[in-house]
Amino acid sequence: MATEHIVVNCNINGESQTFLANERDSLLEALRDRIGLTGAKEGCNNGNCGACCVNMDGRIVNSCLVMAAECEGSEIRTVEGLAMGDQLTPLQNAFLEQAALQCGICTPGFLVAAEALLEENPDPSEHEIRYWLAGNLCRCTGYDKIVKAVQQAAGQSIV
Amino acid sequence: MVTAQSQPQSRETEQYNVIGTRPIRHDGVDKVTGAAQYGADITLPGMLAGRVLRSPHAHARIVSIDTSKAEALAGVHAVVTNADFPRAADEEIDTGEGSANLRWVLDNVIASDKVLYKGHAVAAVAASDHHIAEDALDLIEVEYEVLAPVLDVRDAMVDGSPLLHDSLHTRELDGSNSDNASNTASHLQFTKGDTEAGFAEADVVIEREFETSMAHQGYIEPHNGTAYWRADGTLDIWTSTQGAFVVRDSVAPLLQLSPSQVKVTPMEIGGGFGGKIPVYLEPLAALLSQKSGRPVKLTMNREEVLLATGPTSGTYMRVRMGAKSDGTITAADVHLAFEAGAYPGSPVGAGAMCSLAPYDIPNQKIDGYDVVVNKPKTAAYRAPGAPQAEFATESVLNELAEQLGHDPLDMRLKNASVEGDTTAAGMPFGVIGNVECMTAAQESPHWQSELEGPNRGRGVAQGFWFNIGFESSAYAQVNGDGTVPLVLGSTDIGGTRASIAMQLAETLGISSDDVHPHVVDTNSVGYTQVTGGSRTTFAGGWAAYECAMDIRRQMEERAAQIWECDASDVTYGDDAVVRGPADEDGNDRQFSFKELAGQLATSGGHIVGRADVNKTSSGPAFATHIVDVEVDPDTGKVDILRYTAVQDAGTAIHPAYVEGQMQGGVAQGVGMALNEEYFYDDSGDLKNASLLDYRMPTALDLPMIEPIIVEVPNPGHPYGVRGVGEVPIIPPAPAVRAAIANAIGVHMTELPMSPRAILNATVLDDE
Numbered sequence: 001m002a003t004e005h006i007v008v009n010c011n012i013n014g015e016s017q018t019f020l021a022n023e024r025d026s027l028l029e030a031l032r033d034r035i036g037l038t039g040a041k042e043g044c045n046n047g048n049c050g051a052c053c054v055n056m057d058g059r060i061v062n063s064c065l066v067m068a069a070e071c072e073g074s075e076i077r078t079v080e081g082l083a084m085g086d087q088l089t090p091l092q093n094a095f096l097e098q099a100a101l102q103c104g105i106c107t108p109g110f111l112v113a114a115e116a117l118l119e120e121n122p123d124p125s126e127h128e129i130r131y132w133l134a135g136n137l138c139r140c141t142g143y144d145k146i147v148k149a150v151q152q153a154a155g156q157s158i159v
Numbered sequence: 160m161v162t163a164q165s166q167p168q169s170r171e172t173e174q175y176n177v178i179g180t181r182p183i184r185h186d187g188v189d190k191v192t193g194a195a196q197y198g199a200d201i202t203l204p205g206m207l208a209g210r211v212l213r214s215p216h217a218h219a220r221i222v223s224i225d226t227s228k229a230e231a232l233a234g235v236h237a238v239v240t241n242a243d244f245p246r247a248a249d250e251e252i253d254t255g256e257g258s259a260n261l262r263w264v265l266d267n268v269i270a271s272d273k274v275l276y277k278g279h280a281v282a283a284v285a286a287s288d289h290h291i292a293e294d295a296l297d298l299i300e301v302e303y304e305v306l307a308p309v310l311d312v313r314d315a316m317v318d319g320s321p322l323l324h325d326s327l328h329t330r331e332l333d334g335s336n337s338d339n340a341s342n343t344a345s346h347l348q349f350t351k352g353d354t355e356a357g358f359a360e361a362d363v364v365i366e367r368e369f370e371t372s373m374a375h376q377g378y379i380e381p382h383n384g385t386a387y388w389r390a391d392g393t394l395d396i397w398t399s400t401q402g403a404f405v406v407r408d409s410v411a412p413l414l415q416l417s418p419s420q421v422k423v424t425p426m427e428i429g430g431g432f433g434g435k436i437p438v439y440l441e442p443l444a445a446l447l448s449q450k451s452g453r454p455v456k457l458t459m460n461r462e463e464v465l466l467a468t469g470p471t472s473g474t475y476m477r478v479r480m481g482a483k484s485d486g487t488i489t490a491a492d493v494h495l496a497f498e499a500g501a502y503p504g505s506p507v508g509a510g511a512m513c514s515l516a517p518y519d520i521p522n523q524k525i526d527g528y529d530v531v532v533n534k535p536k537t538a539a540y541r542a543p544g545a546p547q548a549e550f551a552t553e554s555v556l557n558e559l560a561e562q563l564g565h566d567p568l569d570m571r572l573k574n575a576s577v578e579g580d581t582t583a584a585g586m587p588f589g590v591i592g593n594v595e596c597m598t599a600a601q602e603s604p605h606w607q608s609e610l611e612g613p614n615r616g617r618g619v620a621q622g623f624w625f626n627i628g629f630e631s632s633a634y635a636q637v638n639g640d641g642t643v644p645l646v647l648g649s650t651d652i653g654g655t656r657a658s659i660a661m662q663l664a665e666t667l668g669i670s671s672d673d674v675h676p677h678v679v680d681t682n683s684v685g686y687t688q689v690t691g692g693s694r695t696t697f698a699g700g701w702a703a704y705e706c707a708m709d710i711r712r713q714m715e716e717r718a719a720q721i722w723e724c725d726a727s728d729v730t731y732g733d734d735a736v737v738r739g740p741a742d743e744d745g746n747d748r749q750f751s752f753k754e755l756a757g758q759l760a761t762s763g764g765h766i767v768g769r770a771d772v773n774k775t776s777s778g779p780a781f782a783t784h785i786v787d788v789e790v791d792p793d794t795g796k797v798d799i800l801r802y803t804a805v806q807d808a809g810t811a812i813h814p815a816y817v818e819g820q821m822q823g824g825v826a827q828g829v830g831m832a833l834n835e836e837y838f839y840d841d842s843g844d845l846k847n848a849s850l851l852d853y854r855m856p857t858a859l860d861l862p863m864i865e866p867i868i869v870e871v872p873n874p875g876h877p878y879g880v881r882g883v884g885e886v887p888i889i890p891p892a893p894a895v896r897a898a899i900a901n902a903i904g905v906h907m908t909e910l911p912m913s914p915r916a917i918l919n920a921t922v923l924d925d926e
């Protein structure tokens with residue numbers, strides 16, 4: 001079957017980008033295969049793991065469920081856009097200090113999701129953190145250290 | 160450059176400078192910035208994308224495959240089927256989790272005459288992009304003759320049930336093969352004492368039957384494999400694997416290449432838990448690359464991962480155990496029937512060896528059966544076989560304690576294996592932390608606390624895993640500024656760059672930040688076994704220790720050369736100061752590590768330390784877990800209220816990653832206990848092949864998991880390491896079962912103990 005290609009203009013991590021998407025590309029596929037940003041990961045490709053989580057126009061989305069063509073004019077932030085140059089965010093540092101990753105495949109999604117939580121709710125309770133992050137699966141950590149990293153980034157004392 | 164400095168943190172043991180601290184892992188910054196390159200992240204010039212066509216049937220004969228229409232589709236570069244592979248030799252190869260017949264390895268990679276499970280690979284396509292490759296799959300015509308599937312281990316063992324393999328005969332206890340073809344690949348047995356005499360001595364005997372469902376490792380990263388078959392006949396493979404050498408040594412014989420023609424580069428890996436030891440995509444990508452002359456990347460989607468990789472065995476188990484009224488266990492009879500999936504090789508042997516190991520029971524008989532069924536070939540999953548087997552034995556032990564009115568930890572302590580005891584499998588115990596874990600659990604705030612409220616209960620269980628050693632390699636050079644790049648062959652799946660580098664740093668007396676660990680390809684380091692078996696920090700750390708000792712010796716020699724004295728008069732101290740005899744004027748002579756490093760280039764050349772170890776010993780691991788649950792009697796849903804995991808780590812090299820292994824193991828164990836199951840219909844169709852329906856624990860399903868690290872150093876390791884990854888998945892299921900029984904008085908007999916199962920049990924109970 002013939003494939004249409006679509007020109008998409010958007011802003012990714014503060015840079016305006018124009019790319020050619022296959023009409024069947026999801027945003028995740030466009031980011032990874034067309035633009036070369038492989039930080040967002042594919043864990044399930046149907047919205048159930050959060051590994052592909054990116055921020056789109058201020059909202060976190062599973063990029064595997066967004067069509068690339070829908071991104072015309074959008075502002076997108078991926079894990080690659082969190083650190084300011086060589087300055088990690090407090091959350092990224094907290095992930096390192098709390099050992100909140102083992103294999104690290106879920107980490108980009110958790111970071112993007114948790115940054116959005118902290119923007120909306122700078123002092124979340126443990127339950128609020130767990131609730132917000134319930135769309136992100138981690139198979140390695142049992143979540144303890146991820147929750148603690150978010151608490152640390154929120155300036156809370158960690159037990 | 161992005162940098163993250165390790166915070167100096169207080170040491171948790173006085174004995175060591177580096178071991179027991181919590182430095183930031185060396186690969187950490189890459190992994191929080193999205194820079195780390197996992198298997199699917201690779202792009203090569205001219206690379207094609209591939210997809211795999213999979214069987215829609217659980218059991219069928221392949222009558223014909225016609226790939227011509229797919230090959231004709233614009234953008235398709237190559238299509239392969241089993242017929243494109245060289246005929247596999249009838250030989251056993253090392254698969255990293257035991258051995259397997261090469262023919263079966265090939266048939267599992269891509270079906271030959273029959274498909275044996277839904278999702279079994281039938282053909283593979285390489286195209287200019289994955290959308291086209293997917294379209295091409297629809298154009299491949301496969302004619303099947305559908306056969307009756309056999310889906311349950313007990314059905315499969317019955318004479319006259321449909322056979323998966325006409326050539327499979329049961330390997331009996333005496334080593335002979337059964338006359339008739341069978342789905343039972345082998346029967347194994349371990350015995351000790353006289354069980355019937357033991358049961359005669361018992362005041363109470365309990366017998367229970369259990370069924371457990373297949374469960375998947377559930378790593379978040381799907382399988383991938385990229386290959387480039389060069390014109391000179393050499394093959395490059397990039398993949399997410401737990402063992403690059405195992406991939407090399409599986410792919411080379413499948414393609415009839417020399418291992419020297421195959422180079423495997425392990426990419427960062429997004430979890431494995433045993434499931435990323437076997438090869439699935441790599442041989443297909445290789446052949447597609449050979450046919451197309453281009454690099455080919457294959458990736459699985461989640462449905463394929465669930466249908467066609469992993470999982471761990473479903474089982475039928477029966478345990479009979481007897482004890483005297485004082486709590487002494489007199490006899491145990493364990494029957495384990497494990498589903499291997501489509502080809503022989505379930506972990507029933509390991510399950511059998513572990514099943515009663517925590518206890519010194521004088522009379523034991525343990526039977527294990529390895530049985531093929533029309534489901535995916537099982538792969539290792541964290542302490543393979545032990546979570547099922549110990550679920551059965553620990554559960555019956557808990558019921559014995561309950562019936563006899565003993566505290567379950569007291570009863571375990573009364574029967575606990577200690578140094579000098581030998582298991583039924585003939586494994587003698589050296590210094591172990593079995594009792595220490597039980598005692599630490601008894602003393603824990605959790606065990607000491609009261610649990611109140613309706614439908615709430617507490618349970619406890621023990622776990623045992625033997626851990627393994629085997630081959631690891633480490634090379635390290637000393638740079639002029641005193642930093643040390645360390646080259647390793649072990650895939651870093653959860654912080655082992657750090658745990659191995661820390662042992663090198665400890666031995667050299669330098670900071671762990673001055674060691675720069677790198678995981679390299681199979682041509683760039685000595686043979687290294689898989690990251691699995693809880694062996695990597697143990698054997699990799701041992702290699703690092705010996706590598707560092709090699710550097711120390713060479714640096715002593717170099718200092719002696721510079722000082723023009725005898726090398727035997729020079730000592731490399733644990734403080735990383737190299738001291739020699741006083742000079743002619745009586746002044747002390749010494750070099751710091753950095754000073755001497757700075758002089759290497761001009762005093763005779765650089766120094767490389769190296770070590771290749773092969774350790775057949777290991778340090779067994781024990782764990783004791785305590786859990787509080789609340790059961791919703793209306794829905795059957797079980798909530799975990801509180802969880803404490805006690806474990807003997809031997810020595811905790813990086814305690815944060817030890818805790819992480821414990822917590823992650825608990826989460827997987829709780830998933831296995833409560834939710835995770837392979838749900839097949841009668842035709843062998845897996846009905847829950849998505850992460851929505853294959854329900855793994857989320858952050859909201861779990862409380863904080865309190866880790867208590869016990870350290871009974873393993874005398875068989877330079878730093879007392881035992882290995883920590885596997886044992887924590889074992890106790891959760893029996894502990895949760897005991898807690899449910901304590902909460903609502905129902906003793907479950909299946910895994911998972913899902914809301915459906917609990918309602919079934921409670922409704923049946925009421926009738």
Ligand code: FES
Binds near residue numbers: 044047049051053065
């Ligand atoms: S890959 Fe998008 S949610 Fe899993």
Ligand code: FES
Binds near residue numbers: 102103429
């Ligand atoms: S760290 Fe491996 S999935 Fe989260």
